[in-house]
Amino acid sequence: MALTTDDVARLAKLARIELSEAELEHLAPQLDVILESVASVQQVAGPDIEPTSHALPLTNVFREDEVRPSLPREDVLAGAPAAEEERFRVPRILGEEA
């Protein structure tokens, strides 16, 4: 399979992590070894085996649709990296051309 530094760069982009060249070089062989060692799971179960997503059977949980107090706004914003006018302040989300 051999995961290349280009593959890792593409995955890091999907995962929204900026990685340096040095990090890519360091990570690629490590990730390759991990993927190689887990690849054997493909041979274990036949097509007739149902996948399990959760250990125990899940049922949908409902509650009454009633108004309840939410967390105080100032408590929530206190942990934000930046806040302004009682809102989260975020960097621009559109490109220059938009």
Next chain:
Amino acid sequence: MSELLHRTAAELAAGIAAGEHSSEEVTRAHLDRIEAVDEVVHAFLHVDGERALEAARAVDAKVAAGEPVGPLAGVPLGLKDVLTMRGAPTTCGSRMLRDWHPPYDATVTRRLLEAGLVVLGKTNMDEFAMGSSTENSAYGPTRNPWDTSRIPGGSGGGSAAALAAFEAPLTIGTDTGGSIRQPAAVTGTVGVKPTYGGTSRYGLVALASSLDQPGPCARTVLDAALLHQVIAGHDPLDSTSIDAPVPDVVTAARSGDVAGMRIGVVRELGGEGYAPGVEQRFTEAVELLSGLGAEVVEVSCPSFDAALGAYYLIMPSEASSNLARFDAMRFGLRVGDDGTRSAEEVMNLTREAGFGAEVKRRIIIGTYALSSGYYDAYYGSAQKVRTLIKRDFDAAFERCDVLVSPTTPSTPWPLGERVDDPLAMYKADLCTLPSNLAGNAAASFPAGLAPEDGLPVGVQVMAPPMADDRLYRVGAALERALTEQWGGPLLNRIPQLQEVSA
């Protein structure tokens, strides 16, 4: 070192309720101990002595007023830094959440506080609970009190080391692939992963939602059971929480009667790759149980051989999705927001700076396993293996009441030895992760010291879902018999830590 530090949580609570000693005295003794040894052990990331003493005095006032208090009221405790508590930082051992103060209490935290437990502080852990050595903490590793050049296990190395160093009689851990049990094994302490859904995940910063489970850590089986009783039970705030009575773990821990119990030794969890001292102490523990009237049989769970592969696809997949919330917008770190960069660029830079190497490895593996074209081959196959592991457990539990194995294949290794060898690190979870994949209850109990290096060995007990009480029954039987054999608790043999005078 104060004599109070060696008492069990049950004894401390009884003494507080009877007015023999105050919670304040007990709390102060533990805070002094932390002051004296934690510079070396580094079990705690955050300690708030004032808050702890205030909580202790509140319990003392209740006792003085003759008001009823719970069975662990006034007993100090360390909380793993992955569970939220208002008024203290929750960092998850990550730069991403440095100094972040959560706006609400986890359900586990709320229950602890309501039961009058005194939270001393937050314990160290591998970043976002990813690791088996606590070396992945962004704030530096925890050291094993048995030998401070060695790892205390992980991810809950702080919670386990705090117990072994007598910094706290009780701690809380969380277990996704062994993060309660493996640290317990390598520090000679008790750690229990309840049935998935037995304890609430509300306010637990998620690693892998279908696997994570908070649980009790203690020095004795009864103490773990008492703590289990406090934190367990249905929580409407966690949709996977089981709406059924908590198994009677305290009665089981007091009983320790294993006569007639059928105990299955899992053939696949032993042999090549296991340290001789681990195998020897495990075999002796099984013989001991047999001598106490348990019926021992060998069982085979062939799919367990594929558990490591399945786990290291499912867990990173869920982690990569869960950790997407660290986007630099609503909480935690933000890097490079200088007015010129877009939100996406800021996000990329923040995640680069905020996450450590192991977190990046797992996010990228998870992204790979979930990406189109690979989903069926990796994530899909792993979920099928999960079905097979469940079937193996079901078949084994038809023949046996509990299953047993070593908790982890080796004794604690030197710090640094596996940091750049992820696969070697992952193998520490070989025996523990089948129970996370299948969701059943499992625990680690001290089995003695390996003859070759004098370091702790743990025996793992696995029980069917919602039969957590059986763990305690077996654990109590082992503890009673072994303590008698050793002439006292295993931790009496731990080398003295150098105390720094305050």
